[in-house]
Ligand code: ADP
């Protein structure tokens with residue numbers, strides 16, 4: 001399956017991608033995770049992207065499109081993928097159309113995860129992320145594991161710089177201005193499935209599961 005996740009920052013895309021992988025083995029491709037890895041390793045891409053990420057701005061389209069082009073060449077995505085955090089602008093979505101048609105493949109569904117802004121602030125300000133496995137947790141709704149009990153080695157939990165309240169509001173505004181227009185873009189292609197993202201992790205996954213079972 002070839003899927004896209006759209007939804008505001010903190011809607012639960014990463015969390016649900018993990019549950020989708022557990023059941024369907026569809027590999028998540030998160031542009032945010034790739035960018036943060038590049039920042040950590042101080043690559044050229046990381047140096048270019050760092051300032052945009054820490055101010056909560058979008059990294060320029062040409063940089064992101066080149067990055068995705070390279071990623072999608074990886075044979076592990078040959079049978080499918082779940083794009084998380086890409087596309088985020090209309091030019092990125094248009095570039096993806098070209099990439100996919102060159103690969104001779106089509107999108108199966110665009111999952112739109114809907115969560116109101118007030119809930120987003122609560123989720124992102126309590127989010128904690130693991131440096132080693134990229135999983136996200138929440139101090140109240142999904143507490144991080146004790147490092148000693150972590151099933152993937154020692155979890156190294158931290159709070160992302162861009163998960164501070166001031167940057168969260170900026171990112172939400174950018175979502176509404178630049179990313180939300182993708183909803184119409186993909187609705188016109190008849191690809192959008194809406195998911196109510198406000199329930200528990202399991203309730204949200206049940207909705208996604210019933211969509212994927214029909215594909
Ligand atoms: P995204 O990938 O869309 O930015 P995450 O999956 O990282 O979002 O989730 C953002 C925060 O909200 C995390 O702290 C996560 O634990 C929490 N979260 C995710 N889904 C839910 C949910 N259904 N209910 C409550 N909190 C959630």
Ligand code: ADP
Pocket residue numbers: 008009010031032033035052053054056057058059060064084085086087088092162171
């Ligand atoms: P979240 O889901 O919490 O918004 P991500 O991990 O998807 O966070 O993205 C973190 C940051 O990485 C974004 O705020 C932006 O600076 C950059 N980024 C990730 N994906 C893209 C993209 N497709 N286009 C531009 N910038 C991106």
